[in-house]
Amino acid sequence: MNRIAPEMKILKACSLVLTALIIGCGQTEQAEQTNNDQPRELVPGVDIPLNPQGDIRPKKKELKRTTGLGLEAEAPPRRLVNTVGVIQPEVTKLLEQIDASRQEGPTLVAWVIDRSNSAANMVDGIRQQIQYYYDELAVEHGKAEREDQAEIERNNLYTGIYTFGETVECTLPVTPELKKAKAAFSTIPVDNSGIENSFAALKVAVDEAKKMRVEHGYEVFLVVVTDEAGDDQQIADEIRPDLSKYAMPLYVIGVNAPFGKRAILPEHVEAGVNGQASQSRINQGPETRDLEQLLLAYPAAGLSMDTVDSGYGPFAWELLCRSSGGVFLGLKAPGYTSAMLSRPGSRPVALIGSYGGSIMSKYAPDYVSRAKYDEMIQANGAIKALLNVARMKNIPTLINYQVDFDGVDVTRLNQALSQAQLGAAQIEPGLNAAYNMLAAGESDREQLTKLRWQAGYDLAMGRILAAKSRVEGYNAMLAALKRGKSFENEGSTRWLLTPAEETEAGSAVKKIGERAVEYLERVKKVHAGTPWAQMAEMELQVPVGWKWMEQ
DSSP states (O other): OTTHHHHHHHHHHHHHHHHHHHHHHHHHHHHHHHHHHSOOOOOBTTTBOBOTTOOBOOOSSOOOOOTTOOOOOOOOOGGGOOSSSOOOHHHHHHHHHHHHHHHHSOEEEEEEEEOBTTTHHHHHHHHHHHHHHHHHHHHHHHHHHHHOHHHHHHTOEEEEEEEESSSEEEEEEEESOHHHHHHHGGGOOOBOSOOOOHHHHHHHHHHHHHHHHHHHOOEEEEEEEOSSOOSOGGGHHHHHHHHHHTTOOEEEEEOOOBTTOSOSSOGGGGBOTTSSBSSSOOOOOOSSSSOOSOOOOOSSTTOOOTTBBOSSOOHHHHHHHHHHTOEEEEOSOOOOOHHHHOOTTSOOOOOBOOOOHHHHGGGOOOOOOHHHHHHHHHHOHHHHHHHHHHTOOSOOOOOSOOOEEEOSSHHHHHHHHHHHHHHHHHHHHHHHHHHHHHHTTGGGGGGOOSHHHHHHHHHHHHHHHHHHHHHHHHHHHHHHHHTOOOOSSTTOOEEEEEEESSOSSOHHHHHHHHHHHHHHHHHHHHTTTSHHHHHHHHHHTSOSEEEEEEO
16 A cells, blocks of 8 residues: 555645646636726735735736626536525625635635624625525535645634624634534624714724734725615714724725615615614615705605615715725615505605716715815815705705695685785795705806716706796796686686796796706706706706797
8 A cells, every 4th residue: 555655645736736737718808808807906805915014926927807706607616606585696606706816825804794684685685695605615524624624724714793783793714614604604693773883883894804914914804784874974984084094995895875865775774673763864875975965855746756766876985995905896686575665655766767877977976084174175166065055955946835726716716826825936936046056056067077077967967957947937827817817718728837848927937947858958968867957857857938828
């Protein structure tokens, strides 16, 4: 046996070399094709591992990695795909990145997981996918331990699990034990407080991870799983420097922010044990640092843009991901039920609307610090005006107004007209206040260079002018009828006020309407294929003028 053993070892070694050459050739060809299709940018902490002194550690082989976790169709290793349940391709791609890093050297993954009611289904689905990966990896490690102890120690995966709701808990201190990590994912409870201190939890994870980064040089992946923007976003600015300094990329698996809105889910989803919501709203957005969109009802029932997918994550998460070399991974199926998406007396809603990524990439929010953002506001009157009007709540507009009047009895007609005018008069002050805010920055409109600000300001001004034209025109048309107007057709008994492209309300109102149409048409033309263009088109579906018709 002792004489045969060396020969067997040589034969086995030759076989391994031949296999490596064959596999290596295939990998090289595939990597070259990928690089030709899409040049990639090296990501600190992912493609360029750093030791605490900042030196680039040499790699033994080129990893196939793409900035942004491109979700191209390819067959991942079996350990990355759970054949039971819903598979989130975003999670699969992230696990591939983690697995590739683990094969290069010791890697720490710090999981920061949401315990809230709203995220429960999403977390459960992702948990199963992660557990499948850990289970298969444990099997591989068990086999490798019997064959090459040194290799398995070099390729260890370290795991820490932190969870958050109203409080932050360390569910699993950092450990290399895969089975223990898998089991810990099943012990995460649901928090009924409705409060999500997500950034406090991330800070705890960052503080622990950077110790291992400095002391051992481990690669680090910080992964947050949450469907909300967080109730302690002010901590984000404290965390950001460490992510860059220690080259620790942050990945957030969550739900994209609704376009220009704070939330899509109603408050009852986070109701506490007494059935009452513990906070006035759920934080799921916006995608910008501050609200940058005019909140104004549309002029007709059925017109709404309340549930449009912005294409970006909540601002603070997206900012940390981008500045650290990570990615925000917006799930298309976050596990929301019809009951969660329904408000009393309404149908279920969900994030809808898909806009081309190549187009929307030109409209990215300003991912800058609060100080720089404030500088931008002070430097341009149009930006300042837009943000001021975006803070206004319940801007009144003409809804549920009377348009049908009995013209036979003049006394009753005048009474009805006066009552209708009273309602319109109550709307005008609030609407004029919003218009005056925007008008104060109009002189700086031409100084706007970024498409997002141009689209935002023009849409807001166009919509306010359209609402103003309708209200003032409505009031003027009622006043004209009170002054006296005769039926042209014998047998007519009623006056019907209808929207029209041309107005009979006078030159001043006509000019307002023309300016509204000019702004809205510019948004449609210049920003085609964006939600701003769609909103402008919806506003234009109802003409801004009026005319009387007989019945």
